[in-house]
Structures are given as structure tokens and as C-alpha cells.
Amino acid sequence: MRSIIHINIADFAVAVERVVDRSLTDRPVIIAPEGAARAAVYDMSEEAYQAGVRKGMPLRRARRLAPGACILAPHPDRYERAMADVFKQALPYSPLIEPGEDDGHLFVDVTGTSRLFGPPVDVAWRLRREMRRRLDLSPIWSLAANKLTAKVASRLVKPLGELQVAAGEEAAFLAPLPIWLFPGIERADLLSLRDFNFTAAAEVTALTNDQLTVILGARASFVRDTLKGTDETPVLPAGHRPPRIALGHEFGTDTNDTAVIEGALFNLVEAAGRRLRRARRAAGRLAVRVTYADSRRRSRQAAARPATANDITLFETARRALHLALSRRVRLRHLQLTCAGLVHPPAQRPLFTADREALDRREALIGSLDTIRGRFGREAVRFGRGLAA
């Protein structure tokens, strides 16, 4: 049985700004790049949240909802430093500390450390006490047997509090909770389940796999595992993040023109492919995240089998993920490509001659392009597909 502590400093950017400027305490605060033409909310305080402000919302709308709010420009470097300080507080307790991306989240795996540091619940409390004392930040903490349950517990007590889900109590704890509270459950899942009047986890997990598949299709198994609190993912060692390459493209004008979107994706693939080949790595998984003009997001991923660093093959995989992600007719504002599952390029070649020859042609083409770009610059030669973006 594992003991995973989840530390969550709610509204992290606002919490950090309030440490810097005490006068912001108890006032509604919105963090957003004010000068930008289409500024979107980066983070907001609980007061602004209660007024209806949400992350990614256009600043103009946020201002209308919280007219008295103090608007601050984001300071990513400040949040990064604060996150490093938060991380340092946990270092004495475990080698397994996995921070979020400068967002005030931290998982600490304290399994097996009780002979050194005492019961996990006491470690969690001490972490909070030290963060309050040394950093003036007041985190939520939760303790559970896995990351998923710990995160649900934190969400439940947000914006303040603590929650220990005792071993063996997970099922009873999760069963009555609303489905939207679980990380990984998407809006489309919620809508599908709502059609059948399902709102609590236990109502969904009581269904058979077949019944759930009728409602959710291929997502059934994932949703079921999530709502049951099944999560074996490890807390990564301190300082270790899974290697990945993430690149983004902001459309100058919101668009739903497929040629333009695919062109932008191709450019991202080319840039990612160059970095992969330079690092002598191949990607086994490509994820595409689309952000619509109304700030809603959707992510999908596709597997590359075998892992590849070839632009043409990468694009075929990324394109599959893109079309899975594109579920609405609303225009896109932003596109993100993430190459994950990075491995050394597979040595095994295709079995059949035709496949082998096709692969060789692709490899030769990309190899030649790399050579030309190496001599004459990145823009010396391009695929026509990328010019559309």
C-alpha cells in the first residue's frame, strides 16, 4: 500500500503575488497579460472564481464578471522560483517528488519512510506547516494510496483544508463524488453520462463494461478505472520528468480551415522532428491539443508504431490525433503538439520488402532535407503543406 501526499497551493499564481504584495489579500485578483489584444485569464483568486471568472476566459469578459478585480500581469519566472522553493520543502522527506508545471501542485511518495519521519499524515501536516512558516503559502494537502485519489481529495477540499483517505476507504470515499471532480474525465464524457442522468461515480461504476461501452465507446474502460480510483502511475523521482518535446502554434486569426490547421501542424511536426533527430530519439506517442476560440480545450493522442523521428510518419500520426481532437466546428486559436514516449530509434526494420523500401525512401528524403537545411538554413527548403499555415 503506497502513501502519496498531494500538496496543492490553490490559485498558485495569485498566492505568489499575494506574498509579494500583501495589499492583494482578500481582494479579487485576476492574472492576465493586460496589454495583449486577446488577453485570456491565466489565473484568478477564489473571490474572482466565485464571481464566475475562469482560466482561459477572455479578459474583457472576466472584467465584466469581477469589475473590482485587481488585474496583474503574469510573472512566470516568479512562479517558477516559488515552485522551486515549494519543491525544496519536500526534498528531505522523499526522493520521489513530482511537481506540476509551476502550478503549485506536488506529489510526494512517502511510502516506507515512516520509520524515519513518522506517520505519513504527520509528514503531510509538517510540509504544510513549513510552507506556511517559511514561504507564507498555505497549501491544501491530501493523503491517499495513489495519485488519482489524492488529487480528487485535494479537489474536494479546495480552496482550503486537508483530507486523508484511509487505506481501504477509497471505494467508499470515491463512490458518492460527482464525476466532474475526477481528473481525466472530459466534458464529452460528462455530457454523454448526463444524457443517462449519471452524475455520481458509483452510478457509473455499477454499470457493466458492455453497458458503459454503449454510452462512452472506447473511453469506457478509462472512465471506469478513473472513477474506481485505479491508478498505478508512480510518483517520478525528484528532478526527473519524462522526456518530451512540446511545441505550440498560435493562429494569427482564429480558423477552422482544415488546410491551414494541418499546415500549422506540419510545421510543428517538422520542428519536433528536427529536435528528435538531433537528440537521436524517436517518438512513440504524439498528442495534439487544440484550443478553441472560446478557450475550451481538447486533447487526443495517437501511437506511432514503431517509434519514429521521420517527419512524414510523424505527421501521419499527429494528423490522426488532430482529427480525433477536432470535435467541434468552432474556430481554433491554438494548437499544441507533444512528442512523448521518447526512445532510441528502433533498430528493427520492416519485414516486407515493399515496406522497407518505402521507409528507406522516407528516411532518405528527410536525411537529404536535413543536409540542405544544415548547409543553407532552415528555410532553404520546405514542404508545400507547411506553407498553408
Add this chain to the structure above:
Amino acid sequence: MSASADTMTPAARGMAADRPGITRRIPNLRVGTSGYAYPEWVTAGFYPTSTPSEKMLPLYARRFGVTELNFTWYQMPKAPAMVRMRERVPEAFGFAVKLTRTLTHEIDPHGWRGQMTRYRDGIAPLVQSAQLLAVLVQLPPSFRRRAPQRRYLAELLDELADLPVAVEFRHSSWATDRVFAELERRRVTLVAVDTPALPGLFPRLDVVTNPDLFYLRFHGRNARGWRSGNMQQQFDYDYTDAELAEWLPAIETMASAAQSGLLFFNNHVRAQAPKNAEQLTAQLGLGGG
């Protein structure tokens, strides 16, 4: 005991003057440990190998008749969780439940009454089943006897008036007759403690302030680790038979002045607490917790 006669109530002074030693079997006395769900108790051999946490309470309840719930200090007790705990033990099993830290260590002067309501809601299942033997109010060393603290404690005890309450002080400023007399008037139990002999700590006393219940906590005598800030050092202590035997006359004295008694070992490190609890149980001639 190290109590000086002038720090005791008249009743207590009377008891201390005549200590006959263990000569009779003491009824309504329960011995247990502070907490029971320590993973290291598996490696120490108290629980069988690979015992999952959820199986610990039923196994514990086979050997002891009472436990002190410490997790409620870290977070508010929740009624459904208490119901599930209740279902894992025999009906005769009892609980002492520690008051949450937001009512003892991290007090919000404006919101504490709301916290108290939540606490009372949380422990309600144990009250209903008559398995709540005491609410343990453990106050921090920083909680000294000054006017604001006295006022707060009085209001806190008013809020808990209908429950069996035991108060543990960690600062010596509370060891006075006036405090004991007020606890006696309220029928609130003063917790007797066995701690290292360090300056400023509440002394070892055998004062009984509540004829219904006396309460004794053995924290260990690890003077070096006591203020380390690390529970693993603070409560790392293994009592010898002789050290436990020192308490026998006082326990009998307290038992003769109260209807029932609770004795808890908090030296949980390496399962020394259950080992010492069983040693004391044997010395008291109690046939199992």
C-alpha cells in the same frame, strides 16, 4: 510520582498520602495505544506480514479494548468513516478521540465554533453507540496559562460540556490547584502524563479531577528527542518493567477515586507502545485489554 503536595487538590493529596500498592484487581480500566495504523508495526511484528492498513483495527481489537484516535488531530473526523470503524470492532470496544488541531493548536478565533460543530458531527456515530470514552483535548506547549488562553479553554469546555472530556496540558503553568479545582467543578478529566523530566513540561501527577474517569498517557522518556520536531525521535522509547511498575501505586490510587480509567501508550516507534501496553496490562493483572 514527582508531584509536590501543594500542586494537588485536597482529594488528590489524600490519595497520594496513602498508597497501598497493587492489592486488588482494578475494574473498568482499559489499556491501549495512541493510534493503531502504523505501517512500521508490521515490520516490528505486531501485525502479521503484509497486513493492509484496513485490516489493522480488527487485529488490534483482538488484543486491546480501546484505542486513541490520533488522526482526528490532523483532520476533522467524518461520520461515515467513524461508522465504518465502528463496524470493524466488537461492540464493547471503546475510542478516545483527539480534538482536531484547529481547536487546540491552530485556533481561528472567529471560526472555531464552526469547527466544533463539524467535530461533534464527525464523532456522533461513536456517541450514539456509546463507544466514545473520551474526547482528548491535547493543548500545545505554547498554550500557557494566560488570560486569553484561560478564557478560550473555558469556552471550549463549555462547548464540550455534555461529552466525556480529558484535557492534557503540555505546559507546567497549568499545574496549579485552581486549575484542578475548576476541572473538578466541571467534571473534566485532567490527563496524567509520563514524559521526560524536562523543564517547562507539565509534571507527572496523579491528580483525579473527575470521579467518572481518569486518563493516563505514556509518551516515553526520550529527553533528547522530545523537542526534535520529529515524532520518530520524540516518541522513541521502550519502558522497562521497573519504570512501568513505578506507576502501579498511582494507578491504583487514581482507580480508587474514579469509576473508570484509560491508559494509553504513545511511544509508537517500532511498536514499543503495544509491547509496553501489554507489559503494563500484565502487571495490573488485567486479563487482556
